[in-house]
Amino acid sequence: METLEIELKKVKQRELEILKAIDMRNEQRTIPCACCNIPYAINTLTAVQTRWTTYADGHGNGGDVVDGELQFVCPTTGNINRLLFDNTDVPWIERRQYANNPEDQFTRIYRKLFKEVINASEETEKKKHVNNYYVDAHRAEYGLVEKRQIKPQQ
Numbered sequence: 697m698e699t700l701e702i703e704l705k706k707v708k709q710r711e712l713e714i715l716k717a718i719d720m721r722n723e724q725r726t727i728p729c730a731c732c733n734i735p736y737a738i739n740t741l742t743a744v745q746t747r748w749t750t751y752a753d754g755h756g757n758g759g760d761v762v763d764g765e766l767q768f769v770c771p772t773t774g775n776i777n778r779l780l781f782d783n784t785d786v787p788w789i790e791r792r793q794y795a796n797n798p799e800d801q802f803t804r805i806y807r808k809l810f811k812e813v814i815n816a817s818e819e820t821e822k823k824k825h826v827n828n829y830y831v832d833a834h835r836a837e838y839g840l841v842e843k844r845q846i847k848p849q850q
């Protein structure tokens with residue numbers, strides 16, 4: 697191999713080591729339950745992934761299944777915490793862009809770090825659900841896009 701290829705291989709290996717260290721740090725981050733207020737490390741929680749079916753033709757035929765919100769089960773109360781994000785500081789047309797979407801960012805970075813991820817089911821839907829805005833209120837701590845400062849209208 698040539699020198700540049702060897703150097704590139706080393707850089708890629710170092711990148712993998714850094715990414716693993718980031719995941720190890722992130723899985724230790726905590727989220728408190730919105731009911732009992734006890735903080736839990738992400739790697740100790742069971743995540744619940746909701747899914748929705750979109751129907752392009754409006755008649756219920758065909759349709760794509762897309763991921764909805766990510767939730768977690770409180771180990772103490774059994775309540776489902778809906779991880780919600782207030783993104784009203786971003787113009788509507790820009791909200792689905794990854795760079796402006798803290799919910800998509802959180803899901804992409806943290807979903808794999810939960811102890812397990814289960815699909816929403818009739819059983820999870822019967823449990824008490826609580827709205828949890830903790831991650832939204834602490835975006836910087838989780839490495840998510842910060843809220844924009846809304847300028848007052850004159």
